[in-house]
Amino acid sequence: MSAAVECAGLAATRGGATVLDGIDLLVRPGEWVAMVGPNGAGKTTLLHALAGLVPVTAGTLAVGGLDPAHASRRAMSRVVALMPQRPVVPDGVTVTELVRLGRTPHVSRFGTESAHDRAVADGLLERLDLTRLAHRPVNALSGGELQRVGLARALAQEPQVLLLDEPTSALDIGHQQQVLDLVEGMRVADGLTVVAAMHDLTLAAQYARRLVLLDGGRVVTEGTPREVLRAETIGRVYGARVEVLDRPGGLAVLPVRGLPGADGLGTPDRPEA
Numbered sequence: 001m002s003a004a005v006e007c008a009g010l011a012a013t014r015g016g017a018t019v020l021d022g023i024d025l026l027v028r029p030g031e032w033v034a035m036v037g038p039n040g041a042g043k044t045t046l047l048h049a050l051a052g053l054v055p056v057t058a059g060t061l062a063v064g065g066l067d068p069a070h071a072s073r074r075a076m077s078r079v080v081a082l083m084p085q086r087p088v089v090p091d092g093v094t095v096t097e098l099v100r101l102g103r104t105p106h107v108s109r110f111g112t113e114s115a116h117d118r119a120v121a122d123g124l125l126e127r128l129d130l131t132r133l134a135h136r137p138v139n140a141l142s143g144g145e146l147q148r149v150g151l152a153r154a155l156a157q158e159p160q161v162l163l164l165d166e167p168t169s170a171l172d173i174g175h176q177q178q179v180l181d182l183v184e185g186m187r188v189a190d191g192l193t194v195v196a197a198m199h200d201l202t203l204a205a206q207y208a209r210r211l212v213l214l215d216g217g218r219v220v221t222e223g224t225p226r227e228v229l230r231a232e233t234i235g236r237v238y239g240a241r242v243e244v245l246d247r248p249g250g251l252a253v254l255p256v257r258g259l260p261g262a263d264g265l266g267t268p269d270r271p272e273a
């Protein structure tokens with residue numbers, strides 16, 4: 001079986017600086033891989049490189065068998081969809097209009113959208129709890145509503161590879177589970193490949209079989225959640241105090257509050273009474 005995403009020695013620059021370097025990654029069809037790592041690690045840049053939105057300056061890359069540097073925009077859009085962290089939407093565009101735009105790669109060049117295209121978009125609005133917002137301007141939505149619209153638009157493309165950039169960062173706990181369960185359902189039913197940048201390490205461990213930990217534009221380590229999510233590793237890479245709990249439903253990563261101390265590092269300066 002060929003890879004859904006494959007890159008070797010991938011490098012990319014932003015603002016003249018190298019922000020990804022020597023990235024080797026192989027994602028099999030139907031796999032869910034989570035990119036984790038601290039702010040500025042390069043997660044968004046890597047997703048954008050996979051989507052063909054950031055040029056690769058060294059190495060090789062294939063997504064759904066296509067090299068973004070040589071494939072047409074339309075060909076790429078039929079294979080890979082990106083749910084961005086902060087969707088940029090022109091004023092006045094409604095929720096329905098934006099989600100239907102996701103069908104563009106499937107509409108013939110001179111054609112108009114079909115009943116099937118509309119049904120796909122309407123089905124996603126319903127599954128993402130957006131039907132009552134269908135006629136609202138996208139720029140008049142809450143952060144969480146906007147995030148769900150961004151996912152609906154990406155899924156409307158019916159891609160082979162779905163790239164999610166912090167898909168639950170603005171969602172309440174119920175919508176976090178609803179959104180991730182919907183994506184997981186499509187992965188199981190349709191063999192969708194998912195590559196998701198995720199800050200919530202507990203959710204990443206619950207949904208992704210494999211985690212890739214990035215820091216400073218490089219892969220620090222990768223493996224199963226159990227292999228990657230060690231308190232020592234998280235402490236070193238994120239500078240965080242955490243406890244990793246082994247729960248029946250997966251690992252849970254809990255922040256541990258330091259005690260106030262004279263050194264500001266959580267060391268108590270006198271024992272508590």
Ligand SMILES: Nc1ncnc2c1ncn2[C@@H]1O[C@H](COP(=O)(O)OP(=O)(O)OP(=O)(O)O)[C@@H](O)[C@H]1O
Nearest residue numbers: 014015016019037038039040041042043044045046
């Ligand atoms: N347009 C840009 N111009 C210059 N530098 C950029 C640009 N976009 C990103 N960078 C820099 O590239 C590095 C990687 O950024 P990136 O957004 O990929 O990180 P990230 O892991 O997604 O971070 P976060 O968790 O904060 O979203 C950062 O140092 C960032 O400041």
